[in-house]
Amino acid sequence: MSRDSGWSAEQDTASALADEEGAAAEGNSRFIASAQDGPHRDLPGLLERHLAHPFRKPVLDYNRAALATALAAWRDWNPAAPLILDAGCGVGWSTLAIAAQYPDHFVLGVDQSLDRLQRAKPLPLPANALLLRADLVDFWRLLAGEGIRLARHYNLYPNPWPKIGHLARRWHGHAVFPVWRELGGVVECRSNWSIYIAEMALALSRLSGQPVAAEAYALPPGGQPMTPFEKKYLASGHGLWRCVVDFAAAAAPDQGGAAAVGCAAGFSLDFQQNPASTVDQHQ
Numbered sequence: 001m002s003r004d005s006g007w008s009a010e011q012d013t014a015s016a017l018a019d020e021e022g023a024a025a026e027g028n029s030r031f032i033a034s035a036q037d038g039p040h041r042d043l044p045g046l047l048e049r050h051l052a053h054p055f056r057k058p059v060l061d062y063n064r065a066a067l068a069t070a071l072a073a074w075r076d077w078n079p080a081a082p083l084i085l086d087a088g089c090g091v092g093w094s095t096l097a098i099a100a101q102y103p104d105h106f107v108l109g110v111d112q113s114l115d116r117l118q119r120a121k122p123l124p125l126p127a128n129a130l131l132l133r134a135d136l137v138d139f140w141r142l143l144a145g146e147g148i149r150l151a152r153h154y155n156l157y158p159n160p161w162p163k164i165g166h167l168a169r170r171w172h173g174h175a176v177f178p179v180w181r182e183l184g185g186v187v188e189c190r191s192n193w194s195i196y197i198a199e200m201a202l203a204l205s206r207l208s209g210q211p212v213a214a215e216a217y218a219l220p221p222g223g224q225p226m227t228p229f230e231k232k233y234l235a236s237g238h239g240l241w242r243c244v245v246d247f248a249a250a251a252a253p254d255q256g257g258a259a260a261v262g263c264a265a266g267f268s269l270d271f272q273q274n275p276a277s278t279v280d281q282h283q
């Protein structure tokens with residue numbers, strides 16, 4: 001499936017995202033419009049189904065080749081270095097920033113868009129980083145299949161898919177989501193849509209067995225935006241949101257029914273319920 005879509009029409013995928021980027025560059029990025037006014041009611045049932053049924057979509061060869069390239073580069077630099085994944089890195093600015101912030105880690109920036117990955121960078125790629133074209137839906141499972149545990153796992157400004165029927169396209173509603181628990185590490189997700197982060201926090205609470213807060217995010221004093229989308233949303237006056245969880249600190253959650261979980265945004269959903277889903281299963 002292609003997740004590199006705009007937020008409106010699937011057939012307009014590339015142009016919608018290009019328009020969004022273009023508009024945002026001028027500081028007039030559209031605010032997200034959604035019929036949802038809180039976390040999707042179907043999220044608990046969908047997530048429980050995904051936890052109960054392993055995702056078996058076949059892995060494509062180009063993603064296996066990408067994994068081999070990644071493992072070789074990591075090994076050549078320092079096989080003992082902890083690994084960081086910048087998932088959906090876009091043009092890779094954040095990958096450069098993370099590599100500078102964690103000089104003793106190896107950082108993989110993965111995106112499905114070769115065009116974005118090839119765009120000019122503010123700095124040369126450091127030796128402890130690699131930008132790679134792959135579909136994360138396969139790449140995450142391949143990493144986990146190698147028994148790899150991440151030190152950190154960034155998901156910065158994922159495509160929001162704000163239509164009600166598109167819950168299963170958001171990462172926390174996707175069938176691949178449970179593999180994030182196997183990959184572990186400190187997971188951080190940011191978005192300009194508070195509901196996306198509220199849902200992500202609820203889903204990460206279920207996955208990690210610990211409360212995860214959905215919190216407003218502001219740049220630290222004197223700080224620079226970490227990604228082009230972050231920069232453009234700030235220039236457009238959007239609020240930013242994030243949630244963070246450390247899987248290393250998490251108690252092993254049970255695999256079956258679970259309790260209701262809440263998050264700082266004040267939302268809660270009952271993860272024991274299993275309502276009939278009205279969302280598409282776009283896998």
Ligand SMILES: C[S@@+](CC[C@H](N)C(=O)[O-])C[C@H]1O[C@@H](n2cnc3c(N)ncnc32)[C@H](O)[C@@H]1O
Nearest residue numbers: 003004088090111112135136156157227228229
């Ligand atoms: C909204 S952009 C954000 C990019 C970057 N993180 C930033 O903040 O500037 C979302 C990115 O996710 C990538 N993406 C979406 N689905 C993907 C998938 N299945 N595999 C790899 N990359 C994906 C898109 O190509 C796009 O670059």
